[in-house]
Structures are given as C-alpha cells and as structure tokens.
Amino acid sequence: MLKDETWIASASPDKLVVRHRSGRLTSFLSFFFGSVFLAVAISEVGGMRWVAVAMAALNYLFAIMRSSVVTITFDRPAGEVECREQRLVTDKRATLPLRDFKGAEIRQGAGKSARTRLGLATRDGVFIPIEQTFSAGARTDIAQAIDHWLAGNEVDAPPPAQDGESGENDA
Numbered sequence: 001m002l003k004d005e006t007w008i009a010s011a012s013p014d015k016l017v018v019r020h021r022s023g024r025l026t027s028f029l030s031f032f033f034g035s036v037f038l039a040v041a042i043s044e045v046g047g048m049r050w051v052a053v054a055m056a057a058l059n060y061l062f063a064i065m066r067s068s069v070v071t072i073t074f075d076r077p078a079g080e081v082e083c084r085e086q087r088l089v090t091d092k093r094a095t096l097p098l099r100d101f102k103g104a105e106i107r108q109g110a111g112k113s114a115r116t117r118l119g120l121a122t123r124d125g126v127f128i129p130i131e132q133t134f135s136a137g138a139r140t141d142i143a144q145a146i147d148h149w150l151a152g153n154e155v156d157a158p159p160p161a162q163d164g165e166s167g168e169n170d171a
Contacts, residue, residue: 011155104143109134
C-alpha cells in the first residue's frame with residue numbers, strides 16, 4: 001500500500017501512459033517521526049522544545065520533498081514522449097521525439113543486488129529512468145508493454161483503477 005509502484009495508467013493505439021509513484025513509505029515515516037518530535041516539543045520533555053520543533057519541521061519538509069509522481073506519455077499522433085515529474089512544489093516536463101526511443105530497459109543495481117530500475121533507452125544510448133530508485137521486482141510486464149506499444153502493437157487497457165488510482169488526465 002505504501003510501497004513505490006509503477007503501472008500502465010492507460011493504453012490505446014495512439015497513447016500509452018505509464019506512471020510511477022514513489023516516496024510514499026518514506027513520506028509516511030517522515031510524517032510519523034515529525035509528529036513524534038512535535039509531541040515531544042509540546043510536552044517539553046527534557047527542555048528540548050526548539051530542537052524537537054526543528055526536527056519535526058525537517059521531517060515534514062523531507063516528506064513533502066520525497067513524494068513524487070512520474071508520468072510518461074507516449075503520443076503516437078504527436079510523435080512525442082512527454083516525461084513529467086510532479087512533486088508538491090514542482091512540476092517538471094520534458095518532451096522528446098518518439099522516434100528517439102528504442103524501448104524500455106530494466107537496469108540491475110550495483111554488485112549482486114537483486115534490485116532493479118525501469119527506464120527508457122534512447123537510440124543514442126541514453127537511459128532515462130522512470131523510477132527514481134532501485135527496488136525489488138523486475139517489472140518486466142511493464143517493460144514488455146512499452147516495447148510492444150513502441151513496435152506499433154496494441155497494448156491491453158489496464159483494469160479499472162483501484163486503491164484511489166484515477167485515470168483522469170490520461171487521455
């Protein structure tokens with residue numbers, strides 16, 4: 001429920017939308033510890049009120065800065081791919097030509113790590129990460145769906161949204 005997740009938000013012959021949500025667990029823990037520090041500040045345990053308030057503020061700030069949603073929209077009629085990263089205080093967008101993309105790529109973590117990261121490979125050999133961090137699970141189904149769509153094939157539409165997911169703004 002609080003883990004990072006990547007999914008196909010919508011799929012049609014003309015558009016494919018891939019989303020990645022990260023930072024929910026670390027944000028939850030930061031809010032939790034921020035609340036603990038705030039409770040300590042309110043109760044004045046050990047005369048450390050201002051230190052506890054500062055620690056609470058830092059934890060809340062970290063929680064806000066860590067959470068993000070990355071949306072990759074492949075748009076065949078426009079011939080472009082929009083990469084968008086949304087955070088509470090920022091919204092970054094970059095648009096690249098669709099023809100520049102070779103396919104999806106799953107990168108292995110350093111050493112003997114079983115952790116992987118999903119991203120896009122360009123024809124120039126550049127790796128554009130969809131996921132910010134390496135995590136367990138290869139997500140080969142999503143990589144295959146991206147490759148399938150880029151090859152000009154239809155991708156099965158995802159099941160109806162669950163757990164508060166919304167298909168809004170995907171079309």
